[in-house]
Amino acid sequence: MHNKYEEIGNYDYQMIEAYIDKPDVTQWYVNAFNRFNINGVDRVAWNWSWWAFIGSVFFLLHRKAYGAAGVLSLLLCVGWFIPFGWLLLWILSGGYSSYFIYKTYKDKRLRVEAEVLDEDKRFETMRILGGSNEWAIVVGVIAQFFIWSTGIFMIGFILAFLSLIGVALGNAA
Numbered sequence: 001m002h003n004k005y006e007e008i009g010n011y012d013y014q015m016i017e018a019y020i021d022k023p024d025v026t027q028w029y030v031n032a033f034n035r036f037n038i039n040g041v042d043r044v045a046w047n048w049s050w051w052a053f054i055g056s057v058f059f060l061l062h063r064k065a066y067g068a069a070g071v072l073s074l075l076l077c078v079g080w081f082i083p084f085g086w087l088l089l090w091i092l093s094g095g096y097s098s099y100f101i102y103k104t105y106k107d108k109r110l111r112v113e114a115e116v117l118d119e120d121k122r123f124e125t126m127r128i129l130g131g132s133n134e135w136a137i138v139v140g141v142i143a144q145f146f147i148w149s150t151g152i153f154m155i156g157f158i159l160a161f162l163s164l165i166g167v168a169l170g171n172a173a
Contacts, residue, residue, distance in 0.1 A: 005016075005095065008030060008034065011119070012038070013026075013030060014123055015109055015122070015123065015126055016029055016033060016078075016105070016120075018123040018126040018127045018130065019105050019108070019109070019126045019127070019129070019130030019131075020130060020131075021127050021130055021132065022132065023129035029098075029101075032047045032049075032098045032102065033102050033103075033105070035047050036099055036102045037102075038108055044096070044099055044101075046095045047095065047096075047098045047099065047100065048094055048095055049094055049095075049097060049098050050094065052093050052094045052095075052097035052098060053091065053094025054094075055137075055140050056072065056076070056089075056093045056097075056141075057069050057072050057073050057076065058089055058136050058137065058139065058140025058143065058144075059136075059140075060072060060100060060101070061095070061096055061133055061136035061140070062096055062132050062133055062134075062136035062137060062138075062140070063101045063104070063132060063133075064098075064130065064131070064132070064133060065091070065100045065103075065104040067100075067102050067104075068097070068101075068104070069105075072089070072093060072097075074173055075089055076091055102118060105136035106131065108126065108129045108130065109126065111124045112126055112129070135172065
C-alpha cells in the first residue's frame, strides 16, 4: 500500500485503495478523485473513462454507485426517445461517472470515519462497503447484447415497414 506519487497522504491513499479494492487501478482513482476535491472543497469535473462510456449504467453498478446507476437508467430510457439522446448520455456517462463513484466513496468514508475509531477496521470496512460487483460485468455484457440486438431488429422492422408503405403507395399511384 504505497502511494507512488505522494499526491495525497498515505491514509487517504489507503482509504481509496481499500474502497476500490483493486490495487492495479487505485492510482487512476486517486488521480480522478484529486480532480473532484480541491483543498477540501468538492467540485464536479470531467474525467474521461472508456469503461464508463462503454459500460454506462453497468460501470456504476460494478462500482456500487447504485443511486447514480438508477438515475442514469431512467435518463437513458428517456434518452432513447430523443434523437441522439442516448449517445449524448453515454458520452456524459464516460466523463462524469467517476465523479459519482467519488461521491459514493466520500459518503461511505465519512460514515465509516464517524462510526469506526480503529484505523485498520476502517480500511477493512471500506473494503467491504466498496470493491466491485463482478456480476455487473456479466449482466452488462448480456444486457448490451440484447439492447443492440433489439435496436438492430427495430431498425430492420422500421425499414421493412417503410418499404411496404412505399410499395403500397407506388401501387396506388
